[in-house]
Amino acid sequence: MxxxxxxxxxxxxxxxxxxxxxxxxxxxxxxxxxxxxxxxxxxxxxxxxxxxxxxxxxxxxxxxxxxxxxxxxxxxPGSAEWNARADVVGRAMRLIGDGVVDREGVAGLAGRLGYSARQVQRQLNAELGAGPIALARAQRGHTARVLLQTTTMQAAEIAFAAGFASVRQFNDTIREIYAATPSELRSARPGRNSRFGPVAPENGAAAGVPLRLAHRGPYAAVEVFDYLGRRAVPGIEELVGERGSRIYRRTLRLPGGSGVAEISEQPGQGGWLECRLHLADLRDLTTATQRMRRLFDLDADPCAVAERLGTDPALAPLVAARPGLRAPGTADPHELAVRAVLGEGVSVAAGRRLGGALVAAYGEPLCEPSGGLTHLFPRVEALAAAALTEVDIPGARRATLRTLTAALARGAPVLDPGADRDETELQLLALPGIGPWTAGYIRMRALGDPDVLLTGDASIRAGMRRVGASTADAQEWRPWSSYAMHHFWNLP
The missing domain is CATH 3.40.10.10 (DNA Methylphosphotriester Repair Domain)
Known part of the structure; x- marks a missing residue:
């Protein structure tokens, strides 16, 4: 709604x-x-x-x-409306959530959207009652509260980690938003029963930042973790533990450095997933949090999805069987695009092996391995100039991979939360070797589009036949077609 x-x-x-x-x-x-x-x-x-x-x-x-x-x-949780909307307001909200205003200012946000700063300010104020600076400030306040109540960091460290320009600005904002000083907010921290445990005083920020990533409605954690686990690329991802109580871990390439994220499979009773972020630069906290939210599709509205898909007689039993099924996004759009090319036309297991070979050959080693995590995914600039002979793929696929990574390195197409999805898909299709399946898959996961239907996917066609659904029915699934696909992919 x-x-x-x-x-x-x-x-x-x-x-x-x-x-x-x-x-x-x-x-x-x-x-x-x-x-x-x-x-x-x-x-x-x-x-x-x-x-x-x-x-x-x-x-x-x-x-x-x-x-x-x-x-x-x-x-x-963020409103699912911002994920569904393709207009400038929806795109701006996704970019602000990713920390663009904190890093690049309003001018940087406007440049990414292709509008003037005045136009962006006017549209956000008219529709939301707040401009980009106020929206980013509210987000900084939330980040600061999390750090105050979950770490033993000093207030000055928290101020800059949350994105404030000065300690005074930090203090003034906390007082205004919460009617309390930072010290009072810290002393009022709620009791926690975290899967990961609290941050020990002797370890401080080095132990990572524990977070509760809120979601609305039911959350089909087992299916989401199965989906990510089957595709986990060795070196950058791993799924540890027994089914039902697993932890998904992955490396992150962030504006200020590297990071490792850990997410628990067990949903909290209050509607959240437990997360711990280990960051080289704590100023990346907001960006890392938003990327994990997109990966796990935590801003979705499962009630709205179920209401629409449940009206289709063919889909209704699937929706009832898996309440809260999500459509996972990605923590790194460039990585997702590369993996989409590697995985086209091969099995999920084969795509995973190819990704592992690529990471082993061209990934950037972590300063210190963390469990099975050893690398960051290769930069597109490195792949564009690489021979790629270490990866066992046909020559034509190798050429497509170099073409794609070279285009991404040039910045066209742009794969970020504020990208124009239609324009980006057209730019992808214009690249030699990129077909409708790859472009659509990138649109769904890298750009977070909830309304993609890959009719060229053999497993989707087979799933539709099994339940008696047709492409004509698909018009009634909009704007949640991506979720319909995940129901087909989860058929036993």
């Missing part, structure tokens, strides 16, 4: 029923208390006349409201 689909009265009904499905879709503020909350806040429901609604936490903060300490509205 998007906010446009509802009246203020229906939003108030969601607040009255404490409906967690709308957490992150909108926020409500209470004039008599001066705080804003998520719809599922357990506090006594305020009177309707005292309630106002906002599209984003930043808009509520801009209106002078402080974050509720009880429901922590800054920690909700």
């Amino acid at each position: 998007t906010i446009e689909d509802s009246s203020e009265d229906s939003r108030y009904e969601a607040v009255s029923s404490r409906d967690a499905r709308f957490d992150g879709v909108f926020f409500f503020a209470v004039s008599t208390t001066g705080i804003y909350c998520r719809p599922s806040c357990p506090a006594i429901t305020p009177k309707r006349r005292n309630v106002s609604f906002y599209r984003t936490a930043a808009a509520a903060q801009g209106a002078g409201f402080r974050a509720c300490r009880r429901c922590r509205p800054d920690a909700v």
